[in-house]
Amino acid sequence: MKREKIADVLTNGQVGNDVLVKGWVRSFRANRFVAINDGSTIKNIQAVVDFENFDESLLKRITTASSVAVSGKIVASQGAGQAIEIAVEHVEILGDANPEEVQKTVMQPKKHSMEFLREQAHLRFRTNTFGAVFRIRHAVAYAIHKYFNDEGFYYLHTPIVTASDAEGAGETFNVTNFDPANPPLDENGAIDYSKDFFGKPVNLTVSGQLEAELGALALGQVYTFGPTFRAENSNTSRHLAEFWMIEPEVAFNDLKDNMDLTEMFLKYIAKYVLDNCSDDLQFLHDREVKEDAQKPTAERNELNLIDRLKFVVDNEFKRLTYTEAIEVLKRSKPYKKKKFKYPVEWGVDLSSEHERYLVEKEFKCPVILSDYPAEIKAFYMRQNDDGKTVAAMDVLFPGIGEIVGGSQREERLDILKSKCADFEIPEEDLWWYLDTRKFGTVPHAGFGLGFERMVMFATGMTNIRDVIPFPRTPQNAEF
Ligand code: 4AD
Numbered sequence: 001m002k003r004e005k006i007a008d009v010l011t012n013g014q015v016g017n018d019v020l021v022k023g024w025v026r027s028f029r030a031n032r033f034v035a036i037n038d039g040s041t042i043k044n045i046q047a048v049v050d051f052e053n054f055d056e057s058l059l060k061r062i063t064t065a066s067s068v069a070v071s072g073k074i075v076a077s078q079g080a081g082q083a084i085e086i087a088v089e090h091v092e093i094l095g096d097a098n099p100e101e102v103q104k105t106v107m108q109p110k111k112h113s114m115e116f117l118r119e120q121a122h123l124r125f126r127t128n129t130f131g132a133v134f135r136i137r138h139a140v141a142y143a144i145h146k147y148f149n150d151e152g153f154y155y156l157h158t159p160i161v162t163a164s165d166a167e168g169a170g171e172t173f174n175v176t177n178f179d180p181a182n183p184p185l186d187e188n189g190a191i192d193y194s195k196d197f198f199g200k201p202v203n204l205t206v207s208g209q210l211e212a213e214l215g216a217l218a219l220g221q222v223y224t225f226g227p228t229f230r231a232e233n234s235n236t237s238r239h240l241a242e243f244w245m246i247e248p249e250v251a252f253n254d255l256k257d258n259m260d261l262t263e264m265f266l267k268y269i270a271k272y273v274l275d276n277c278s279d280d281l282q283f284l285h286d287r288e289v290k291e292d293a294q295k296p297t298a299e300r301n302e303l304n305l306i307d308r309l310k311f312v313v314d315n316e317f318k319r320l321t322y323t324e325a326i327e328v329l330k331r332s333k334p335y336k337k338k339k340f341k342y343p344v345e346w347g348v349d350l351s352s353e354h355e356r357y358l359v360e361k362e363f364k365c366p367v368i369l370s371d372y373p374a375e376i377k378a379f380y381m382r383q384n385d386d387g388k389t390v391a392a393m394d395v396l397f398p399g400i401g402e403i404v405g406g407s408q409r410e411e412r413l414d415i416l417k418s419k420c421a422d423f424e425i426p427e428e429d430l431w432w433y434l435d436t437r438k439f440g441t442v443p444h445a446g447f448g449l450g451f452e453r454m455v456m457f458a459t460g461m462t463n464i465r466d467v468i469p470f471p472r473t474p475q476n477a478e479f
């Protein structure tokens with residue numbers, strides 16, 4: 001008999017048919033009811049064993065976390081909670097799990113802290129919460145590719161090893177083949193990178209944008225979707241040292257087009273998850289409602305997970321400039337009562353407390369802030385006519401903060417060169433980028449979506465470490 005996935009059996013299984021399923025035991029109650037999960041759905045299938053028909057030694061091995069193959073007839077379930085179950089005729093133990101060992105893991109049926117779960121390299125995938133999170137993570141990735149494919153974008157693979165620091169923040173991880181204890185030195189005693197593998201210092205990419213621009217200026221509209229590395233030593237619930245970023249880049253788009261694209265794109269993802277992940281979403285939604293009930297009213301979510309996703313789909317994002325946002329903040333209660341920790345003044349970068357105020361208290365909806373002071377943004381952003389600001393945009397989401405950063409790019413060679421000088425970026429390092437402005441330059445724009453931040457929004461998880469299978473953060477790359 002061919003194995004069927006539990007998701008298929010639960011949706012299409014016909015009473016009376018023979019069926020074979022394989023999976024991991026979630027629980028074995030009353031020596032009779034085995035709950036089996038195979039990852040195809042959050043739901044378990046109930047397999048009923050008539051213990052009189054089976055060897056006791058075999059039944060003993062049906063323990064939580066063990067893997068089994070069971071076959072039998074699909075029957076209407078007597079119990080509540082499921083329409084059908086399997087009347088088991090044959091059981092095979094594929095892999096045993098020692099109950100004493102299981103007791104020390106997350107497979108023990110009680111509530112575990114996220115910290116404890118994070119230490120369990122593979123077993124956290126077996127929990128309902130993480131099963132739901134990683135199925136939704138997959139759906140978000142698929143929705144992203146589908147959206148761009150349907151809109152006529154090309155998926156462009158940009159390099160992971162690069163000599164550039166596109167964002168200029170100096171947070172790169174260096175890549176070298178040298179023996180760290182004994183690197184070759186030049187006559188001044190400095191490390192001689194001309195002898196290294198690539199003949200120069202290189203690092204892991206912080207962004208595929210500059211390369212994507214080269215693609216967009218020939219292919220029209222492209223996007224990247226790849227791993228991104230930043231050695232930011234910020235141990236927050238929103239930062240990873242290795243995360244995934246999606247960076248569309250579109251020739252002939254200006255900042256307004258860029259905002260429109262971002263908004264449609266984010267709405268599309270939210271709608272895709274609502275339409276295609278209902279079981280997992282409902283589980284995570286209910287989990288959040290339960291957790292909220294334990295919290296003081298002030299700390300509860302105003303909207304719960306499913307309603308937050310619907311809100312994004314149904315409501316226009318609030319758009320305002322950085323300058324307007326500063327004015328709003330200066331009129332705000334926390335500003336007047338000196339409750340903000342960081343200064344609010346034209347020219348300073350907004351802190352997350354300011355962003356959260358705008359999104360969660362003032363506008364209560366996603367916000368697109370634009371036209372930031374040139375000094376606090378990257379060199380490649382297009383200079384506005386006021387001479388002070390650039391055509392930048394950040395999208396801020398409730399509970400997440402910045403989810404997207406983007407801009408219209410500086411397409412004018414002379415201004416771009418003077419920006420390189422301002423930011424002390426040697427032109428000879430970026431000749432390949434500057435060249436795009438010499439051979440038929442055009443206005444163009446793009447943005448970067450932090451994939452894990454989007455998955456946080458889609459799952460309601462509040463720590464970014466809980467939406468990536470193997471988080472890399474300062475002091476943490478064990479598995
Ligand atoms: O705002 P950022 O730095 O923008 C860029 O890298 C541009 N090159 C994008 C572009 O215009 N093509 O990063 C974009 C997004 C952020 O808004 C955030 O969601 C996410 O990437 N991000 C991180 N996510 C997790 N961990 C980190 N350390 C992140 N740093 C940025």
Ligand code: MG
Nearest residue numbers: 394402404405
């Ligand atoms: Mg940013």
